[in-house]
Amino acid sequence: MARCRKQPKRFDQINVIPFIDIMLVLLVMVLTTATFIKQGVIPVELPQAKASTKEDLKKEINIYVNSKGEMFFDKEKVDTKELEAKLSQIDKKQTVVLRSDKESRFQDFVTVMDILKRLKHEQLYIVTKE
Incomplete structure (x- = not known):
């Protein structure tokens, strides 16, 4: 009886x-560590321009609605028409x-959300407590 010898298995593919x-x-x-890296850490000395204008934008506008339904625009009490204006x-x-x-x-x-939507404000933050 002739025995067939098994050929070794060849790996044609890599897993x-x-x-x-x-x-x-x-x-x-x-990706998780990249979100914690502070932006702008490379020191850059910016060039100067003689004819430059500085935009005078506030950091943010605060709108408050208290438990009584009173609305405040940056600590000034307003109604809905004044708020929209x-x-x-x-x-x-x-x-x-x-x-x-x-x-x-x-x-x-x-x-308040309806007024902001009608006026096409897109930079809106709603503050909540954790």
Whole structure:
């Protein structure tokens, strides 16, 4: 009886799944640490210009709605018409911060949001507590 000798198994392909797993883990690590890196850490000395204008924009506009439904535009009490008039005078790129009391009516919040939407303000932040 002649015995057939088994040929050793040839590997024509490389298993890349472990390699992909390692690369995905590294990618996740890079992306999570990259969000904590402070922007602008490279020191740059900016050139000077003689004919420059400085924009006088406030950092942010604060709108408050208290538990009684009273609205305040940067600590000045306003009604909805006055609020709309004041918001229409500021730049659309200006940051608006809305602080609404948790006991206030939802309708007051919706009213302020409706005014901001109508005036096409896009830089809106709503402040909440953790």
